[in-house]
Amino acid sequence: MESTQTQSQIQGAQTPIPSQVQSQVAGGPVQVACGVVAYDELRLVESETRHPLLARSFGAIPDEELSKRQKAAEEELRERGVTFAVYGHGDGAEKVWPFDIVPRPILRDEWNRIEAGLKQRIRALNLFLDDVYGPKHILNDGTVPRELIMSADSYRPQCEGLKPPGGVWTHIVGTDLVRHNDGEVYVLEDNLRCPSGVSYVIENRELMKRVLPEVFQGASIAAIEDYPERLLSTLTQTAPADVAAPKVVLLTPGVFNSAYFEHTFLAQHMGIDLVLATDLVVKDGRVWVKTTQGPERVDVIYRRIDDDFLDPECFRPDSVLGVPGLMEVYRNGGVTLANAPGAGIADDKAVYAYVPKIIKYYLEEDAILANVPTYLCGEGDQLDYVLAHLPELVVKPTNASGGYGITLGPRASKAELAKCAESIRSDPRNYVAQPFLTLSTVPTVVNGHLAPRHVDLRPFILYGSDIFVLPGGLTRVALVEGSMIVNSSQGGGSKDTWVIDG
Amino acid sequence: MICRVADSIYWLSRYIERAENIARFIDVSQMSSLGGRAIRDAQWAPLIYASGDEAAFRERFGDDFSQQRVLHFAIFDEQNPNSIFSCVRSARENARSIRGELSTALWEAINRFYLRVTEARVAAGTIVENPHRFLERVKRSSHTIVGVVVATMSHGEAWNFAMLGRVLERADKTSRILDVKYFTLLPDLSLVGSTLDIVQWSALLESTSALHMYRKRFGKIEPKQVAEFLVLDRDFPRSMRFCVSLGEECLRALTGTAPGMFSNSAEQQMGMLNSRMNYANIDDIVNNGLHEFVDSFQQQINEIGGEVSKIFFQPEA
Structure with a gap:
């Protein structure tokens, strides 16, 4: 599997792009090993296409016309200011959102299975969080090693004993999926903190309808446009119990955040205030927003900032960001935070390896969606295996985000492998390793022609009084030939994603 | 908001x-x-x-x-x-x-x-x-x-703040253009009545988009009337008086205060400036010095801007 799939640069990752990852990119595309053929999601050009309808409508559009539409789409995005920010480039870092006009289809039957799998996973992970910050049954009986949890950076002792309203820790989840060349869909990563990308899902669909209306003819495609309303319902459903008409706000780190476009998009589409931490104050056991008419009470905060920057009194005393006293109000049930602080422990990369066991433990069910086989370097026998097979594996640090410190075995030099082995030996708990997966492809407009490019998929899941999975999700595509780097900050693009009947 | x-x-x-x-x-x-x-x-x-x-x-x-x-x-x-x-x-x-x-x-x-x-x-x-x-x-x-x-x-709070910002800026700019150009064109009052550089006076009006509306109102170009039009005209949307009057309305809409009353210092100062503009006449202004008048006007506009900021944007928590 390719390293940078798992980092989340298009979205709200707070960390800058690590130089290690960039240098991998500069080194050129990651080639699929000789003889390995990726799974083609469409098979547009072959006789046995997976999607006859799409094959027909795209077959009827000459290349030249396709390029024209592609240009029209790009122009439209620019005019409308649909952008994301790239870190480390200073002021001019705002880039137009990259979009490809060939949609990525998923058949309804397959989607139903994915949806069931995602719901199952989220339910189990929320029970896990309740348990880990509560009675700790799963640690006490050794199903998940206590040490693994307590040693994780994403474990927040400040969250011990927390009871989030409605028992919901992860209101908004974006789970990364990939399809390997065995045809199987794997969960690559659970994003339980501030997953982003959903605004682009909605923008992509709207754009698609404008620039290629004819391909929608006769297709029955699941609607996604109601996401903002569902998100708002999810947020109000989990408001503190004593509030009749809860006031919801979206808390953003500000215009320089990479996902700022999304923050404004969601706030606007939900009709709620977009606030900075400096707009909020804690007083009389509640949170208030400063308005021109005086303070107004806030009941639910959809926060798009990291735990660390929520409340300097609780998490990071050195931080000038955040709302002093916020966690105290939260602990006493005076405000809802979505997602709940501390939820990050459940998407730790080492905990990930235990998710199938966690599902079994709480739900007594087998996991519907496959996990990528994961070797925990913290466990002796697995460590030996990893060290012996480094050139075939992808090694990831467990507690780092943003793709920091990832080593791609098949792409690494001998020196890099040696350095990686050394890092693993010095701190085994901090590393996991996985086989290198070959991502599936979708035809993409490249220099005026269609060519296969690798993709991943991030569906979005809402958890309020019920669990809702947005049909499809964000398809990211690596625009460089052979590359599996789908991040928009590194030349990745995006596609409209269709859950389609028949 | x-x-x-x-x-x-x-x-x-x-x-x-x-x-x-x-x-x-x-x-x-x-x-x-x-x-x-x-x-x-x-x-x-x-x-x-x-x-x-x-x-x-x-x-x-x-x-x-x-x-x-x-x-x-x-x-x-x-x-x-x-x-x-x-x-x-x-x-x-x-x-x-x-x-x-x-x-x-x-x-x-x-x-x-x-x-x-x-x-x-x-x-x-x-x-x-x-x-x-x-x-x-x-x-x-x-x-x-x-x-x-x-x-x-929606013509609610946001709209009123937008409008307020616009008219304060416009009042300031009209007054500055008038000040600079008037002084350049007519450095000495004794020159009133001498041959006018019609091109330059037209340009002054044009630079505030006022030429055609001025012609409709006064026809012939006369320095004093040009000043009157840009300072005191009731209906021309770039005149200083018009801007102040609209600004006062915006402030009252924001606070819900009745006409002739005030609930904060911004409203008070805006109301006073508005009254001054309503009851001024151009002869007095020119005789006492247009430059001095404009100067004090700009200062008041600045102060009102400062009060607006203090009251609405950075209130004590």
């Missing part, structure tokens, strides 16, 4: 208005410099005086008030916070920080404005030579934005 949001709406509106005023002033200076007897470069210094940027300009360029220097400074200079480019960029930054509060049409209009000005910077050299078409576009973009605000934003 969140204080920070109100602040941004107010300022984005001011910046758009400022860009438009600079564009108009440059355009008129350019037109009247062509074929005139005046030394070519002498034409450009007033542009810098009127925007209040003389000190900053001199520090960097000394006495070089050439067309190239002045126009580049006023249109494209990134270091000049009052250049058209800087204003449009600031307007867009403010808009971006509160994008969710704006109608989509408004955000897109501002974004397009910014993109066009950014694109024009690439050809800055050519535009500085012959800026007319570009300036027309700036004015049109500003008018589009004003229209989009009126037509697509």
Whole structure:
């Protein structure tokens, strides 16, 4: 599997792009090993296409016309200011959102299975969080090693004993999926903190309808446009119990955040205030927003900032960001935070390896969606295996985000492998390793022609009084030939994603 | 409305208005410099005086008030916070920080404005030579934005803050242009009645978009009537009096205060200034010194701006 799939640069990752990852990119595309053929999601050009309808409508559009539409789409995005920010480039870092006009289809039957799998996973992970910050049954009986949890950076002792309203820790989840060349869909990563990308899902669909209306003819495609309303319902459903008409706000780190476009998009589409931490104050056991008419009470905060920057009194005393006293109000049930602080422990990369066991433990069910086989370097026998097979594996640090410190075995030099082995030996708990997966492809407009490019998929899941999975999700595509780097900050693009009947 | 949001709406509106005023002033200076007897470069210094940027300009360029220097400074200079480019960029930054509060049409209009000005910077050299078409576009973009605000934003708090920002900026700019040009054209009151440079007086009116409306009202161009029109006209939307009167209405709409009353210092000062404008006459103003009058007017506008900021944008928690 390719390293940078798992980092989340298009979205709200707070960390800058690590130089290690960039240098991998500069080194050129990651080639699929000789003889390995990726799974083609469409098979547009072959006789046995997976999607006859799409094959027909795209077959009827000459290349030249396709390029024209592609240009029209790009122009439209620019005019409308649909952008994301790239870190480390200073002021001019705002880039137009990259979009490809060939949609990525998923058949309804397959989607139903994915949806069931995602719901199952989220339910189990929320029970896990309740348990880990509560009675700790799963640690006490050794199903998940206590040490693994307590040693994780994403474990927040400040969250011990927390009871989030409605028992919901992860209101908004974006789970990364990939399809390997065995045809199987794997969960690559659970994003339980501030997953982003959903605004682009909605923008992509709207754009698609404008620039290629004819391909929608006769297709029955699941609607996604109601996401903002569902998100708002999810947020109000989990408001503190004593509030009749809860006031919801979206808390953003500000215009320089990479996902700022999304923050404004969601706030606007939900009709709620977009606030900075400096707009909020804690007083009389509640949170208030400063308005021109005086303070107004806030009941639910959809926060798009990291735990660390929520409340300097609780998490990071050195931080000038955040709302002093916020966690105290939260602990006493005076405000809802979505997602709940501390939820990050459940998407730790080492905990990930235990998710199938966690599902079994709480739900007594087998996991519907496959996990990528994961070797925990913290466990002796697995460590030996990893060290012996480094050139075939992808090694990831467990507690780092943003793709920091990832080593791609098949792409690494001998020196890099040696350095990686050394890092693993010095701190085994901090590393996991996985086989290198070959991502599936979708035809993409490249220099005026269609060519296969690798993709991943991030569906979005809402958890309020019920669990809702947005049909499809964000398809990211690596625009460089052979590359599996789908991040928009590194030349990745995006596609409209269709859950389609028949 | 969140204080920070109100602040941004107010300022984005001011910046758009400022860009438009600079564009108009440059355009008129350019037109009247062509074929005139005046030394070519002498034409450009007033542009810098009127925007209040003389000190900053001199520090960097000394006495070089050439067309190239002045126009580049006023249109494209990134270091000049009052250049058209800087204003449009600031307007867009403010808009971006509160994008969710704006109608989509408004955000897109501002974004397009910014993109066009950014694109024009690439050809800055050519535009500085012959800026007319570009300036027309700036004015049109500003008018589009004003229209989009009126037509697509609810006429509630945000709208009133936008309007307030616009009229305060406009009042300030009209007064500055009048001050600078009037003094240049008529340095001595004893000259009243001597042969007038009709071209230059028309240019002054044109630079506030007032020429045709002035003609409808007074016909013949007379310095005192020009002053009267720009200072005291009831109906002309760029006159100082009109702006103050509209500004007072915006403030009252924001607080719900009845006419003739006030609930904060901004309203009080705005009301006093409004009364002064309502009951002034042009003879008194000219006899006591137009420059002094305009100067005190600008000072009051500034103070009102400061009070608005204190009361609505940075209230004590």
